[in-house]
Amino acid sequence: MNGSPVQKDALLLGGTILVMILLMYGDRLWLESPVNSAVTTLSEPKVIAESSSVRFDVVGIPQQLLVRVTYDFDETPLEVIVKRIRDETQIDLRFDIPALEEEGIDSNDPVTIDATDEPLYLFLNRFCRPLTLTWYEREGVITLTTDFKSETAFHTVNYNLAELMQDGYQPRELIDVIKGTTSGRWDVEYGGTIDTHGETMIVTQNDKVHFEVTNLLHKLRYLTRQTFVFEPPEHEFLREKLKQPVHVSFRDVPLTDAVAELSRQADVQIRIDIDGLEEEGISYDDPLKYELSSHALSTTLDLMLRPLALNYILSDNVILVTTEITTEETLNTAIYDVRDLCGSSTDERYLDRLIKNQTDFSRYEAQYGMSIYGSYWLPEDSGKIVFPIIGVMVVRESRSVHEQILDVLTRCRADE
Amino acid sequence: MFGSLFSRDVALLASAFLVLVVLMYADDYLPAASTVGVLNPETPVRRDELPRTASKPIDADVFIPVELRIPPQLMTRVSGEFTNMPLNDFVKWMRDEQHVDVLLDEDGLAEEGLSIDEPITERIARMPLHGLLDNICDKLELEWYHENGIVKITTEIKADETLRIVSYNLADFIDRGYQPYDLITSITATLGRWEVDGDGVGSINRFKEKLFVRQSLKVQHEIFKLLSELRFPHERTFVNDRRQHVVLREILRRPVHVIFQGEPLHQAIASLSHQTGAAIQIEGWCCDQSESPFNTPVRLKVGPQPFSQILDTILTPQNLSWVLKDDEIRVMTLEDADDQMVVAVYDVGDKCRNEREADILKRTLKGQMGHAWVDNRWITPAVTFPKPEVMVVLQTEFIHDKILELLRHERMSNSYGNGPRIETVPRLRPLPSYPKDEQQPVANATGMFSLSDGTPEEFVIRRRLP
Structure with missing residues (x-):
């Protein structure tokens, strides 16, 4: 009934070893927590989602x-x-x-x-x-x-910051990120106002900026490797289409026909910003000569457009071929989860410098010297990097610079 | 009874715990099989024990960044002959026969006065496609690069303006004692043009254990080669050296007999080229320029002398010199030759063990080489130490040989390293001198120098006083 002392000793020894093994390797035996889900929040561990590197959605649309x-x-x-x-x-x-x-x-x-x-x-x-x-x-x-x-039609909206403050964001930093990475003007004479009172942020701005603020504050809570703040979900489809291979054999074909052919092959809407091209005096009737086997639509567009001082942007569910200047002036805001790369403000400074030096960050500004703030007729919108909290980077830049930033961050993370 | 059972349980529990602890930490206390018999790397090296250099370079290709690797489709070996084939037809041949998309930068070519129908003549046997592209572009003074599966052929200027980001892993450099900041200094002082120069475009950043460089593909390849040499430094290694230059240096050391009886200098040079089999090109000379120094008659009769010294003998009186460039010996003005700088890595582990000693060596080199370091040229010469034991120098090949001789003079030449000793090219040209209005106090050393008429005369090596 009670068992012999030898059996008891064996049981005790076995039990002890089992407990010790569980203590040693328990962390490997437990089911993994869902850190690899598509979206992580700030309270979760510092593992940046692999599966969904880019996130698109919009809030605040009626x-x-x-x-x-x-x-x-x-x-x-x-x-x-x-x-x-x-x-x-x-x-x-x-x-x-x-x-x-x-x-x-x-x-x-x-x-x-x-x-x-x-x-x-x-x-x-x-x-x-x-x-x-x-x-x-x-x-x-x-x-x-x-x-x-x-x-110029400003109105005031109160934003509740309680959840963001629970995640560690401070009102002062949130004001900085809104001022730095939305298209709003905040100068005393013509701009809107922003202030906080406890857990409430009071913003007086136009509708467009309110839409941007709503989306920015919403997406700061859900981090991925790259989250575009104002881009609709339809642009995810366009980005997939840009990876699709196309074959071109253009012999003296005008740009309009070439773009139509690419649009047909990739089954996606590609349009030409005729007004923009005409404003810059760029002809879209000059014959193009290209013979390329299967390459991604984005690569083919780059090759065709760059010599003509043209580029493309994603604009309201179409790929829009436009001038290089328009492309560089069309700024998007994206949030980058860099908790795995930045653990301190020193890391942030290094990352900030890395991105500014290794990409075309503010190239337009540098080329055309339009970085003077305060003069209302100059573009108040220029490239910006803000860290509202350690490990979260918000960047306002053009499409191509965002691609370069993602590339640099991928290199930082690579094991090679 | 219970008491004894209880104490047995405790003893069993304790022994089980002990066994587990031993199993857990055994690795920390037992010597690993692979380390047995190897000297502790911390063992101090005696001052008189000179460092041993590797007799054979270790293949550094394993470290090559992805961006600099040659794509597999350009590794295909081809044989054949192109005779006056228009460049555009070569592009079609690449696409149709080799299934490689090639884009010609027609606007860039037109800016350089080249057309898409430039004739190509090339005979190749089992040559990889990338080598064929190198040969064709070298001849037309064009560049090619590979991006997103497409080869682009463009002008050197356009290629230099096309920047690429390459990340280099510094982890093993840090393990080898290099400081990232000093590595960056060595790279920016000796290769490429950088934003800090004011007129450059390249940029370089360190983030964690990686180095991010934004530069043209040409400079990226040079940086990779420099880093490869820094991994395994030798007595002296030229970074980015060409195989043909090694052959030319050997030819330049060979003795030759010459008898020149008043023929023009350009003919004398052609005769030397014919006699030695070395390709020699005269820069900036046109046969109808009667005032040209290349039309000066040369009278010289010497017995077996190194080819390099014969060249110096006939060129120096005309303020001319020669350098190795693009697989040839290029004859040019002394001023131009002093701008043809190359980078070399020196293993100075026997002379410098700390920053202070490296600084002394730097000052010694600058003191001994006089005007060679003055910063008033197109390219600024540089001496840097990415770590005290390794020196990276940007200088003319002539000064590099002087540096090597100086280092050897200080060194116990018989006991240095176990690798083959590098032979320098004997020269007769003097070290660059200060302009008259910048005369420095010098100590003179004398030697023999043959003038064009074959009369030996004294020459002076300028040495700054210590």
Whole structure:
């Protein structure tokens, strides 16, 4: 019943060894915690997600504008387009007639635009941009107004910082990151204001900047290797398409036809910013001569566009071929989880210097000498790196510089 | 009964614990099999024990960064003959026959006055495609590089403007005693142009144990070669040296007989080229320039003398000199020759064990070589120590030979290293001298110098007073 002392000793010895083995190797036996999930939050260990290196989503878009639409308008008056959207989606969509009249825009001006199963807000962005219009939402009404009126129409929004402060962010640093990496102006004369009171941040700005602030504060909580703050999920599809191989055999083909052929092969919308090219005096009819076997769409576009002083950006669900200057002026903000690389403010300084020296960071600024702040007519938007907390880097730069930054960070992490 | 059982349990528990502890920490206390019989690296080396240099360089290709590796499709070996084939047809041949996409920078070529139909003549036997590209581009003074699976052929200027990021792992350098900051200083002082120079474009940063360099592909290759030499330093190794230059140095040391009876200098040079089989090119000379120093008659009759000294004898009176460049002996003005600098790595572990000794050596070199270090040239000469035991120097090959001779003079020549001794090329040209208005106090040393008429005369080596 009780067993012999030898059996008891053997049991005791076996049990002891088992306990010791568990103590020694327990950490390898436990089920791994979900640190490799697509998104990590600040409270989780310092392992940067491998599986989803880039994250796209947007918050702060009115629910009614997320409805997917398909249109094909050819030389259709503005008023007709707006009416059709209103009829089909039941959205209260209106023109700010006095503002349009002030800018000399007639609601009967003809527009050619199409959309294939995409969210209405992206269609509206693309529709508005060439007309220097923008949209805003108040109490369920969507109003189309001019850029100028929208930029100067400030209103105040309170943001709750409680969750971010629990993650370790300090209000002072959050103000710095918002001022540094959104497109808002903050100068005393013409800019908005930002302040904190306890766990509340009070921001007075225009709609566009409020949209950026909402997304920035939201995404600071969910970190990946590279999180674009203002890019829609549709751009993830475009980035995948840019990796798709294409084959070109162009013999004296104009750029417009070449781009159309690439668009057909990759089955993605690629458009040319005709107005931008014409403004810079760049011809899009000159014949191109390229014979290349299978290479990624991005590589082929780079090869074709660079000699013409052109480049491409991702803009409202299309790949837009535009001038190099426009590309460098079109800044995006991305958050980088660098907790594995930066454990102290010294590391941050080294990383900051590394990125500024090893990429085209602020190349436009350096080339054209437009870094003077305070003069309202100069571009107040320029490249910026801010560390709101140790291990989190927020960068405002062009598409190509963000690609270079991701490359540099990948090299920092590589074992070689 | 319980008491004895309990104490037995305790004893068993304690012994089990002891066994586990021994198993856990055994590695820390038992000598590893591979370390048995090896001297403790901390054992101090006696001052009179000169360091041993590796007799055979270790293959450094294992360290080559991914960005600098030759892509597999350019490793294909080909044989054949191109006779006056237009460059554009070569591009088509590469695409259709070798399945390698090649892009010609037509605008860049046009800027240099070249067309896409430049004729190519090349005979190759089992040559890799990258070697063929090297040969073709060398002849047309073009550059090629590989990016995203595509070979681009462009001008040297455009290639220099195309910057690439390459990261070099410094972990093993730190293990070998190099300081990252001093490595950066050696690289920026001896290779490429950098942002800190004001007119350069390259940039270099250290992050953790990696070195990030943004530079042209040409400079990246030079940096890689410098780092490779620093891993395994020898008595002296030229960084980026060409195989043909080793052959030319050997030819320059061989004795030759010459009899020149008043023929123009350019003919004398051509005759020497024919006699020795060495390719010699005269820079900046045109046959219709009657005032040219290359038309000066040469009278010289000497017995077996090293080829290099014969060259110095006929060139120096005309303020001319020669250097090794692009697989040839290039004859040029003394001023131009002094701008043709190369980088060499010296193992000075027997002379310098700390920064103080390295600084003394640096001052000695600068003191002994006089004007050779003055910073008033297109390229600034430099002496750096990425660690006290290793010296990296940017200088003309002529001064490099003087440095080696100086180091040997101080060294017990018979006991240095077990590798083959490097032979320097004997020269007769004097060290660069100070301009008259910058005369420094000097001590004179005398030697024999043959003038163009074959009369031996005294020459002076300038030495700064200690």
